[in-house]
Amino acid sequence: MAEAASTETPSLSEQYLLKKKDENSDVGSKPLEAKEEVKPETAISEEKAEEAPIAASEEKVEDTTAAVAEESTEINPAAENNSDDASAVETESSETVEQQNSDEQEAADEAPQIKLETAPADFRFPTTNQTRHCFTRYIEYHRCIAAKGEGAPECDKFAKYYRSLCPSEWIERWNEQRENGTFPGPL
Amino acid sequence: MIVLEWLFLTIAPCDAAEPWQLGSQDAATPMMQGIMDLHHDIFFFLILILVFVLRILVRALWHFHYQKNPIPQRIVHGTTIEILRTIFPSIIPMFIAIPSFALLYSMDEVVVDPAITIKAIGHQWYRTYEYSDYNSSDEESLTFDSYTIPEDDLELGQSRLLEVDNRVVVPAKTHLRIIVTSADVPHSWAVPSSGVKCDAVPGRLNQISISVQREGVYYGQCSEICGTNHAFTSIVVEAVSRKDYGSRVSNQLIPQTGEA
Numbered sequence: 222m223a224e225a226a227s228t229e230t231p232s233l234s235e236q237y238l239l240k241k242k243d244e245n246s247d248v249g250s251k252p253l254e255a256k257e258e259v260k261p262e263t264a265i266s267e268e269k270a271e272e273a274p275i276a277a278s279e280e281k282v283e284d285t286t287a288a289v290a291e292e293s294t295e296i297n298p299a300a301e302n303n304s305d306d307a308s309a310v311e312t313e314s315s316e317t318v319e320q321q322n323s324d325e326q327e328a329a330d331e332a333p334q335i336k337l338e339t340a341p342a343d344f345r346f347p348t349t350n351q352t353r354h355c356f357t358r359y360i361e362y363h364r365c366i367a368a369k370g371e372g373a374p375e376c377d378k379f380a381k382y383y384r385s386l387c388p389s390e391w392i393e394r395w396n397e398q399r400e401n402g403t404f405p406g407p408l
Numbered sequence: 409m410i411v412l413e414w415l416f417l418t419i420a421p422c423d424a425a426e427p428w429q430l431g432s433q434d435a436a437t438p439m440m441q442g443i444m445d446l447h448h449d450i451f452f453f454l455i456l457i458l459v460f461v462l463r464i465l466v467r468a469l470w471h472f473h474y475q476k477n478p479i480p481q482r483i484v485h486g487t488t489i490e491i492l493r494t495i496f497p498s499i500i501p502m503f504i505a506i507p508s509f510a511l512l513y514s515m516d517e518v519v520v521d522p523a524i525t526i527k528a529i530g531h532q533w534y535r536t537y538e539y540s541d542y543n544s545s546d547e548e549s550l551t552f553d554s555y556t557i558p559e560d561d562l563e564l565g566q567s568r569l570l571e572v573d574n575r576v577v578v579p580a581k582t583h584l585r586i587i588v589t590s591a592d593v594p595h596s597w598a599v600p601s602s603g604v605k606c607d608a609v610p611g612r613l614n615q616i617s618i619s620v621q622r623e624g625v626y627y628g629q630c631s632e633i634c635g636t637n638h639a640f641t642s643i644v645v646e647a648v649s650r651k652d653y654g655s656r657v658s659n660q661l662i663p664q665t666g667e668a
Contacts, residue, residue, distance in 0.1 A: 337650070339541045339585065341521040349516065349606075351587060351615040384543045385525040386613070388589060392546050 340382035351386060358383035359395060360406045367408065423601045424567055424627035433601045436626055436647070437618050440603030442511045450504050457500070515603075518617045522585035526576065530588075530595030530608040530630070533637035537576050542661060550660055556640045569639060570627045575646040579653035580623045588614045593635060599628035599645055607632055620647040 346354035362379035369376055384392070398404040423433055435441040472480050527538040531553075539550040554574045562568060578584055588597045590608035597616075598605035601624075606616045620626075630641035648656065 337523040337541075337579070337582065337654075339522055339525040342518040347518070349614050349616070351613040352611070354615075355587075355613055381541075381543075384540045384546065386587060388527055388529055388587075388613075389538060389540065389546070389551065390529075390591065396546060 338381075340385040355383060355386040355391070356406065358386055359392070360408065363399070363408050423624055424570055425600070435603065436601040436620050436622060436624065437603055438621065439515050439618065440601060442514070443603050446507055446511050449507060453500055453503060518585075518615070520583050522583045522617055524579065524582060525585045525587060526578065527587045527589070528576070528597050528608070528643075530590040530592075530597070530634065530641075532592050532635050533630075533641045535595075535597075535641065535643065536591075537574075539657060542657065550657065554644070556642045558640075567627065570629070570642050570644070572642055572644045575625070575644040577646050577648060577653060577656050578620060579650040580620050580647040582650060582653075583617060583619050586616050586618065588616065594632050595630055595634045595641070596632035597628070597643060598631040599626050599643055601626040601628075602645070604628075605631055620645070623647045623649060 340354075340358065343354055345357070358379055362376055362383055365376035365379055366373065395404060399408070423436065425433070432440070432444055432447070435444055471477060524539075525541055527536075527540065529536040529538065534553050534555045536551060536553050542550065552574045554572045554576065556569060557566065557571045557573055559568055562571065586597070586604075586606070588606045588608045589612060590610045592610060594610070595608040596605060597608055602618050602620060604616050604618055606614050608614065624647055626645040626647065628643035628645070630638055630643070632638075634641065
């Protein structure tokens, strides 16, 4: 019942979550890496377009890109000043200097790299003792799997909950017990 | 210098114990603030009672001194005073009990959904911390042990028997759920600044919810006799901003997932 209510209205923690969410919650820095790969090329290509009339041969273009790289290191502090929120790590990681890019970085910074989300407070377990909470979530997941089939997306949240709540040592033990058929719970 | 210490004018980190400390450490959570406020409220009544009782005591000793007044008045009954001294002492505990229970239950209650669950698992004699909110499989993705730095390895500025090698990093101004348990014998996870002391019992998960209000480093110690190295099982919580927490966790996640 409590779960049904929680699915309808966003919980407080969800409301307080920072607005922009990354799709892949596990490793948030992946989009950043992708950006790093893309940005230098775009910057260079723009510079290339400017330098194209002057630089005729391919080798000269190579030289100019090197020059551009040097310039970018010079202009970098200015870009840092412009973007207030850009953290030092981000600016170091991206060597590009375009103003637009720094704006994009700000947006990327505002979004949390990892999603701050965990098992919600459960009204079945309002006390300090959360042992049964963990156990129940573990059983709920495996019953869900049994009912909906392996890898059913609606079971993922239970997996997330029991992983958040149970010590990994317990999970390992229970997994072994399930394999051996000695798990004490109602699966 | 010693005089200064007596006067409590030493400069010491406010989130760790200091020599000759009498008061509590600075509050980092609303819970600890509530505890300190309750303490001060109760102390008001406590001092009133103390003064009153002392006055009666001294007055009695003074006026009924055996040389000055060898034969005291032989009063055995006084209805008014008996009513008063029954009713007033029963009202005073009520003034203490009401805010005390309010605080107790508000500490116990989890009002909002926590954003992060951290598992603090006590071992003889170190602590293991698990951040499992970001797992995608049963393999533990972010787990580390936290040992107290031995006295010989301390660097300048580090507190003896308080500093650990791996601190627990938590985001500030975020609701945290800390699941406290133990793998061997009972331990206790206690951080005075956050107003938390929770026993770690093997086979049982105890939940505490805190919300650290300011960034900083908070020190605590094991508070349940857990064996020989009980004194060398300290706790360090480092509260950082949410953004730093995110980058810290994702930085630690990447190498581990790379290995796996």
